[in-house]
Amino acid sequence: MILRRIARPMLAGIFVWGGVQALRAPEAHAEAAKPLLDQAAAKAGDRVPQQLATDPVTLVKIDGAVKVVAGIMLATNRMPRLAALLLSGSLLPTTLAAHQFWAEKDPGQRNQQLQHFLKNAGLLGGLMLAVADTEGRPSLGWRARRAGRTVQNHMHDLGEWAHDTGGAVGGAVAAAPRRARKALADVLP
Template sequence: MTVVRRIARPMLAAMFIQGGLDALRHPAAKAEKAAPVVNAIAQPLGLPNDPELMVRANGAAQVAAGSLLALGRVPRLAALVLAGSLVPTTYAGHAFWTVEDPAARAQQRTHFVKNVGLLGGLLLAVVDTAGKPGLSWRARRAAKDTARATSLGRREARHAARAARREARLAASRAHDALT
């Protein structure tokens, strides 16, 4: 792991760990803001329609995934989980378009844009392969290797069949010569 990754991952994860712990400890204030989003997505996704429970679950996901990202354990998956938890959090918590007071609206817009920036960092972490080939490259490579091996196998089989036919003709010719 490079020095940049070793430093940047915990820096990125710190906000989620802190926010997740706060959501676990004090879900009531966040549940009030989350209620409209939870009510809208609970039934279609088969989730319980309990805003406080959903806030706690989101907080637990952020603490777990943030810790994994900070430690460099399954960082791509951890970043994906954090990105997934950040979208509803941002939509519910920083809906600046619903705020009437200009100062409060500006503050919520700033938090919204900050979260969009965090989402961008998480998406970069999701696709960061740390210099190793990604899954799509490995899948394409495996397919190419399989096609090459199949082609080689067919070529070798044709070669072996030709050699066997030659051998059979030669043996038949010898047998014919021995009889005559």
């Protein structure tokens, strides 16, 4: 659909740009993220694995790279649902770290941070829609449930057929795999 071809790059653009900015100046972004990271580290305590990066500059670089790669994936329609999910996961800590309007004392700064916070909430809403967008195809869960019901119905029919043929179980057993494959082929793409 043309709407997706236009909307996805529009939604992705801010993430690619933000990711590039974070990669160019990670120290400035790390300074904003440090209080949130310190709080998270204090709550996690010793439960954080040694191999996990905890340095704010490194985490900002990782976040920037995720935004660039996932943003390009979303913009170019490569695994858009996964890309939108990755961007959602990146947007939450960014918003909480950079736009703490509730902590601002100056009314002008508070208003500006609230505006950015609400903008990011709107972006998160768009990403949630992108995560849920199956492009008109039934979801995997729906297809699996339908396949299960179809196989169950065919097996029931098979049992009735075997009973009606006077117990010709050999023929029923031979037909079962073919019928099950046909039932699955009818439902799965």
